[in-house]
Amino acid sequence: MSAGNSFNLSSEAAKGYETQKVPAIFAPIAKATLEQTELPENAAVIDIACGTGIVSRLLVEYLSGKGRIVGTDLNPAMLEIAKELMPETHHGVEWFECDVSNLPFEDATFDAAFCQQGLQFFPEKPEALAEIHRVIAPGGRLMLTCWRSVSPVFQVVSNSLKNRVSETAAIQAVRPYAFRDGEIIAALLTGAGFSNVEVSKIVVDRHFSPSRAAIRAEILSSPYEGELRAKGDKVIDAVVEDVDAELERYRVGDGLIVPQDTHLFKATA
Ligand SMILES: C[S@@+](CC[C@H](N)C(=O)[O-])C[C@H]1O[C@@H](n2cnc3c(N)ncnc32)[C@H](O)[C@@H]1O
Incomplete structure (x- = not known):
């Protein structure tokens, strides 16, 4: 079984992820997903x-606060923050460092599984989905989100990185959006044993602070952080300036609002 994580963040970038990206985009998507979820009381998830x-x-x-909630991820820096924000002593949450393709649980352990913006990074997608299917009880539910289009913000970041940093960094900036064909994802889910596969669209308005400090924090909480920092402050400032100028067209009042859409797949194990 192959371990792999193309969304691997340093401790510093993981902190930036939690303070920048989670409130702006990942929390709103999670709330929208949960609004469309039905779970049994005391569910194991x-x-x-x-x-x-x-x-x-x-x-x-x-x-x-009831039931059992288990969070799993391959990146220790991300899990460190998860543990700080919700220690295991609270509410029966458990955290496990593991690859999706080798989950340390018996077959049919869970009533439901959630996978928010993870699938696109798994190197072996059919194997990963089969492993997720294995740990859900027959009839249990999967709620999975995966981007539906390239973020206009990160397209702008990618264009600037291509000119000022490297082709590799430019590709990394839009990599989370590269795997987004809904029909292919639905076919993968069916191939992994899921049935009743339904797909819908969630659109979240991403609110950005237009300050250069916020843009800087945003671009440094990403997998290309190391390469960007290695280029030095002058290059970082130039990328921030490029992004600032390009994002002006999303200005609404004092802030920036950039729409981002995602697929939500619901399926039965
Ligand atoms: C964009 S983040 C999404 C995190 C979280 N679900 C959220 O909504 O904020 C992608 C996550 O996938 C994890 N990941 C990537 N490859 C993985 C793998 N093979 N097994 C487990 N986790 C993986 C990364 O470590 C990262 O935390």
């Missing part, structure tokens, strides 16, 4: 590729 744990934290509220 797994949050796969949980990152800094936003879905698990919202599940604690959703289940009113």
Whole structure:
């Protein structure tokens, strides 16, 4: 079984992920997903590729502190933040560092699984989905989101990185959006054993602070952080300036509002 994570963040970038990206985009998507979810009381639920744990934290509220919630991720820096924000002593949440393709649970352990913006990073997608299917009880539910289009913000970041940093960094900036064909994802889910596969669209208005400090924090909480920092402050400032200028067209009043859409797949194990 091959371990792999193309969304691997340093401790510093993981902190930036939690403070920048989670409130702006990942928490609103998780809330929209949970609004469309029905879980039995005391459900046992797994949050796969949980990152800094936003879905698990919202599940604690959703289940009113009952049931069992397990968050799993491959990146220790992300899990460190998840543990700080929701220690295992609270509400029966458990955190596991593991690859999606090798989940340390018996067959049919969970009533439901969530996977928010993780699938696109899994190197072996059919194997990963089969493993997720294995740990859900027959008839249990999967709620999975994966971007539906390229973020206009990160397209702008990618264009600037291509000119000022490297082709590799430019590709990394839009990589989370590269795997987004809904029909292919639905076919993968069916191939992994899921039935009743339904797909819908969630659109979230991403609110950005137009300050250069916020843009800087945003671009440094990403997998290309190391390469960008290695180029030095002058290059970082130039990328920030490019992004600032390009994002002006999304200005609404004092802020920036950039729409981002995602697929929500619901399926039965
Ligand atoms: C964009 S983040 C999403 C995190 C979280 N679900 C959220 O909504 O904030 C993608 C996550 O996938 C995790 N990941 C990537 N490859 C993985 C793998 N093979 N097994 C487990 N987790 C993986 C990364 O470590 C990262 O935390």
